[in-house]
Amino acid sequence: MYVAVKGGERAIENAHAWLAEERRGDTSVEELSIAQIREQLKLAVNRVMAEGSLYDPDLAALAIKQARGDLIEAIFLIRAYRTTLPRFGSSNPIETSEMDCERRISATFKDLPGGQVLGPTFDYTHRLLDFKLAADGETIEVPERDAVPETVPHVTEFLNKEGLIQDEAASEDTPPDLTREPLELPADRALRLQSLARADEGFTLGMAYSTQRGYGRTHAFVGELRIGAVSVEMDIPELGFAIDLGEITVTECETVNQFTGSKTEPPQFTRGYGLVFGQSERKSISMSLVDRALRWEELGEDNVGAPAQDAEFVLYHGDNIQATGFLEHIKLPHYVDFQSELELIRKLRREAMERAVPEAAE
Amino acid sequence: MEALELTGGFFDPAPEAARAFRQIMTVMAKPGTILDLDQAEAPAPVSKAAATLLLTLCDPDTGIYLAGDADTDAVRNWINFHIGAPLVSAATCDFAVGTWEALAPLSQFKIGTSEYPDRSASLIVESDVLENQGAVLQGPGIKDRAALSLPETAAFQANQMLFPLGLDFYFTQGSRVAALPRTTEVR
Amino acid sequence: MSDYNFAYLDEQTKRMIRRAILKGLAIPGYQVPFASREMPMPYGWGTGGVQVSAATLTPEDTLKVIDQGADDTTNAVSIRKFFEKTAEVGTTTETSAATVIQTRHRIPEEDLSEDQILVYQVPIPEPLRFLEPRETETRKMHALEEYGLMHVKLYEDIAKHGHIATSYAYPVKVEDRYVMDPSPIPKFDNPKMEMSAIQLFGAGREQRIYALPPYTKVVSLDFEDHPFDPSKAPHACALCGAEDSYLDEVITDDKGGRMFVCSDTDYCEKRRAEGHTGDLTKETAA
Ligand SMILES: [Zn+2]
Numbered sequence: 001m002y003v004a005v006k007g008g009e010r011a012i013e014n015a016h017a018w019l020a021e022e023r024r025g026d027t028s029v030e031e032l033s034i035a036q037i038r039e040q041l042k043l044a045v046n047r048v049m050a051e052g053s054l055y056d057p058d059l060a061a062l063a064i065k066q067a068r069g070d071l072i073e074a075i076f077l078i079r080a081y082r083t084t085l086p087r088f089g090s091s092n093p094i095e096t097s098e099m100d101c102e103r104r105i106s107a108t109f110k111d112l113p114g115g116q117v118l119g120p121t122f123d124y125t126h127r128l129l130d131f132k133l134a135a136d137g138e139t140i141e142v143p144e145r146d147a148v149p150e151t152v153p154h155v156t157e158f159l160n161k162e163g164l165i166q167d168e169a170a171s172e173d174t175p176p177d178l179t180r181e182p183l184e185l186p187a188d189r190a191l192r193l194q195s196l197a198r199a200d201e202g203f204t205l206g207m208a209y210s211t212q213r214g215y216g217r218t219h220a221f222v223g224e225l226r227i228g229a230v231s232v233e234m235d236i237p238e239l240g241f242a243i244d245l246g247e248i249t250v251t252e253c254e255t256v257n258q259f260t261g262s263k264t265e266p267p268q269f270t271r272g273y274g275l276v277f278g279q280s281e282r283k284s285i286s287m288s289l290v291d292r293a294l295r296w297e298e299l300g301e302d303n304v305g306a307p308a309q310d311a312e313f314v315l316y317h318g319d320n321i322q323a324t325g326f327l328e329h330i331k332l333p334h335y336v337d338f339q340s341e342l343e344l345i346r347k348l349r350r351e352a353m354e355r356a357v358p359e360a361a362e
Numbered sequence: 363m364e365a366l367e368l369t370g371g372f373f374d375p376a377p378e379a380a381r382a383f384r385q386i387m388t389v390m391a392k393p394g395t396i397l398d399l400d401q402a403e404a405p406a407p408v409s410k411a412a413a414t415l416l417l418t419l420c421d422p423d424t425g426i427y428l429a430g431d432a433d434t435d436a437v438r439n440w441i442n443f444h445i446g447a448p449l450v451s452a453a454t455c456d457f458a459v460g461t462w463e464a465l466a467p468l469s470q471f472k473i474g475t476s477e478y479p480d481r482s483a484s485l486i487v488e489s490d491v492l493e494n495q496g497a498v499l500q501g502p503g504i505k506d507r508a509a510l511s512l513p514e515t516a517a518f519q520a521n522q523m524l525f526p527l528g529l530d531f532y533f534t535q536g537s538r539v540a541a542l543p544r545t546t547e548v549r
Numbered sequence: 550m551s552d553y554n555f556a557y558l559d560e561q562t563k564r565m566i567r568r569a570i571l572k573g574l575a576i577p578g579y580q581v582p583f584a585s586r587e588m589p590m591p592y593g594w595g596t597g598g599v600q601v602s603a604a605t606l607t608p609e610d611t612l613k614v615i616d617q618g619a620d621d622t623t624n625a626v627s628i629r630k631f632f633e634k635t636a637e638v639g640t641t642t643e644t645s646a647a648t649v650i651q652t653r654h655r656i657p658e659e660d661l662s663e664d665q666i667l668v669y670q671v672p673i674p675e676p677l678r679f680l681e682p683r684e685t686e687t688r689k690m691h692a693l694e695e696y697g698l699m700h701v702k703l704y705e706d707i708a709k710h711g712h713i714a715t716s717y718a719y720p721v722k723v724e725d726r727y728v729m730d731p732s733p734i735p736k737f738d739n740p741k742m743e744m745s746a747i748q749l750f751g752a753g754r755e756q757r758i759y760a761l762p763p764y765t766k767v768v769s770l771d772f773e774d775h776p777f778d779p780s781k782a783p784h785a786c787a788l789c790g791a792e793d794s795y796l797d798e799v800i801t802d803d804k805g806g807r808m809f810v811c812s813d814t815d816y817c818e819k820r821r822a823e824g825h826t827g828d829l830t831k832e833t834a835a
Pocket of ligand 1: 809
């Protein structure tokens with residue numbers, strides 16, 4: 001006897017219980033603490049903060065733990081939490097020129113004021129598995145840190161003094177807020193950058209890489225990459241001055257792009273820009289390449305039809321929470337749609353067969 | 363500030379706003395239907411129904427235009443305290459409140475664009491009379507026909523001709539509300 | 550769950566959604582952009598419908614949630630629980646007892662009344678999207694009422710297959726103006742859209758809300774020589790014998806055995822309670 005499937009509720013409860021058990025894994029192994037994740041999986045925490053659009057290392061670490069290390073799932077947890085937070089106001093723009101740099105490099109000048117500061121980078125590590133880390137009781141040698149001056153000038157400012165790079169005029173306009181307003185096209189640069197800042201790292205990387213391989217090439221040099229803490233300030237109208245809300249660590253990348261001039265612009269260097277929460281070098285460099293590619297129109301360049309030049313394509317497909325939700329939803333029941341397709345295919349086949357039969361008889 | 367400027371908001375905002383919205387949605391979905399709407403109270407001359415409409419639908423993201431006698435310091439203070447909406451000109455407002463005469467001419471309000479017909483103003487028309495007789499209404503939301511006491515017919519006929527652009531109207535009288543979207547044919 | 554506001558969303562978000570719903574009702578079939586929020590469930594799982602329901606529900610409401618016509622499909626269960634927790638509304642599986650019905654992919658078989666609201670979950674609100682992927686282009690097409698592309702597509706189907714090869718999410722024209730996506734309901738359900746209840750459509754990921762007031766003119770696109778055909782498979786429900794309901798096909802064994810049962814579980818149960826039987830229930834009774 002056929003019995004209609006019942007008990008969805010029970011099935012869900014069981015699945016959740018099983019999930020909790022799997023998340024914990026073997027209970028004879030010590031449980032991860034939030035502090036451990038925050039301190040020792042910092043780059044994962046940074047990515048979750050960046051794409052979750054919420055600067056809170058502890059919450060990001062909690063999300064990673066809850067998501068069993070699935071970073072997109074963790075980003076999702078942070079995004080869903082973020083939307084419930086009340087909004088008290090907006091900070092002033094952060095001053096990255098006053099950044100307390102822990103890393104600052106330029107690919108365009110061998111030496112420059114402020115110097116090259118490697119900081120904590122994988123760049124020159126040999127990618128050899130370090131089996132010492134597998135053994136307990138790791139000891140850390142505290143290295144001597146490079147002395148970094150208090151403030152380090154931006155590399156692009158040196159070029160700007162000579163008039164060799166396109167000047168980016170400061171704007172007093174309040175940038176649009178993607179999290180509060182639906183995306184509207186054409187999107188101005190502020191909106192594009194905002195969208196890229198929270199876009200999926202892998203997507204942004206792929207898009208940036210495609211420009212390097214010729215799909216909308218922009219001849220990018222990393223003018224500067226800097227990582228460090230900046231203070232966040234907010235104007236309090238009642239007080240008449242700005243108060244310091246605390247510090248955040250960000251990664252800023254400015255690319256210097258060769259530009260031979262267009263109908264509207266003289267030959268000069270142009271810029272691509274990336275700014276991401278935490279130490280997120282790959283993402284910020286990718287972001288600046290994509291930013292630059294998307295600027296073809298305002299710089300009077302040709303649209304060569306490259307994917308990275310297509311703002312609508314990039315902005316509508318870079319969000320991993322939207323993408324993963326829609327992609328994975330196809331595993332939800334679609335009996336009804338499928339049934340209607342089934343009927344249609346049967347009907348078309350039947351008719352095609354009927355047409356074929358008399359022909360075969362001839 | 364006078365006492366009334368600080369009072370007259372929702373007592374329990376989430377459920378009361380939800381109930382108010384359902385009344386508002388119902389009248390917008392069913393032109394000609396008159397329902398009670400009395401959860402909020404603003405300083406005179408704003409009716410309870412108009413006050414509830416503003417409190418339910420407006421916030422710092424929506425510009426309000428106060429027309430004629432509705433534009434008093436007390437009303438401005440009430441909106442500032444309870445809603446926080448900017449008070450703006452007729453040409454840029456999202457919501458306008460006033461009598462039919464005070465709101466004229468209708469041509470001063472946003473009617474949306476062909477790509478975004480939703481970027482139009484909603485007018486809250488404070489009325490002396492609100493009853494199911496007078497102009498005959500037909501269109502979406504109306505089974506056969508409905509009737510509503512409208513201040514005139516020509517303006518609404520002209521507005522309907524603009525569809526999908528145009529203005530949407532709420533008519534308020536005391537603690538009652540009716541609505542007339544741009545789709546309704548008025549005779 | 551006192552940590553969250555009534556119906557989960559904060560009041561400012563609800564106001565924004567409510568304004569979009571009202572514009573949608575005033576411009577039937579037009580997709581109103583709204584700043585969809587990240588919900589605690591994935592995009593594609595009904596975040597648009599959930600946001601519309603959250604902005605619509607009052608504490609006095611009785612909510613029904615269906616997915617594929619059924620109340621006990623896992624996602625329907627999950628969404629119903631969400632509102633039980635966050636809005637403390639009563640819930641029901643009985644179509645006629647519900648004041649708000651959130652649905653994915655079906656319209657209930659039973660006629661809805663003027664006091665009911667049907668909220669659809671919509672994945673891709675743009676009916677022209679599969680013909681033109683660019684939002685900037687489709688927006689222009691709606692503005693100019695330029696729907697030639699859609700007619701060409703449907704006519705190509707006829708030329709190629711003898712039929713319009715769209716069986717669900719079959720496009721409709723609303724009040725002779727906007728071409729609208731009815732969400733992925735089977736075309737069998739399209740004629741029901743001219744109904745007494747208010748219909749609201751929420752697309753979370755795509756950030757659009759649209760609406761149909763009661764008794765709005767909703768016409769499935771067709772051609773004079775190829776009129777719209779809402780027909781379904783010529784079977785009766787094996788459980789309740791209904792011949793007028795949309796059916797799920799169920800595979801009963803690995804030898805090609807199959808049967809058809811109502812997709813609307815409440816409709817089927819009600820009929821069986823009234824004593825109707827189908828092939829399967831007759832056999833067991835005998
Ligand atoms: Zn049945």
